Amino acid sequence: MSGDDIVLWRVGLDTSECEEQQLAISSEIIPPETFRLHQNYPNPFNPVTTLHYDLLEDSFVRITIHDLLGNVINNLVNINQSSGHKTIQWNATDNQGQPVSAGVYLYSIQARDFVDTRKMILLK
DSSP states (O other): OOTTOOOOOOOOOOOTTOOOOOOOOOOOOOOOSSOEEOOOBSSSBSSOEEEEEEESSOEEEEEEEEETTOOEEEEEEEEEEOSEEEEEEEOSBOTTSOBOOSEEEEEEEEETTEEEEEEEEEOO
16 A cells, blocks of 8 residues: 555444434533642643643632642632632743652642642652
8 A cells, every 4th residue: 555545444333222312511510619729731731731620619729839848839810710610730830930859749728718728749
């Protein structure tokens, strides 16, 4: 075969025992039912990871990255935000924009009375 040849495959599929199914996609966005901090993705990561969180109500939100000694590495979010599903990316830098070393980091959220912390791993 040359690079210009076209190959067609015909696959038989017996659908006699299949049930008819309908797929519906809702255009409605379901609001969060609670405050929640999700696990970052990807984890482990290099060089960027995404943090997902849900805000039940409009809130002043703080998301902070710490090292395992409790030192503040990056104040990622520090603003009022409306309720809803939120995402933010962290590019493994400190507050001065300098790259941080590989290792385990903690990220925490504070929104109203809600506080939660999770671990993430930076691989280089």
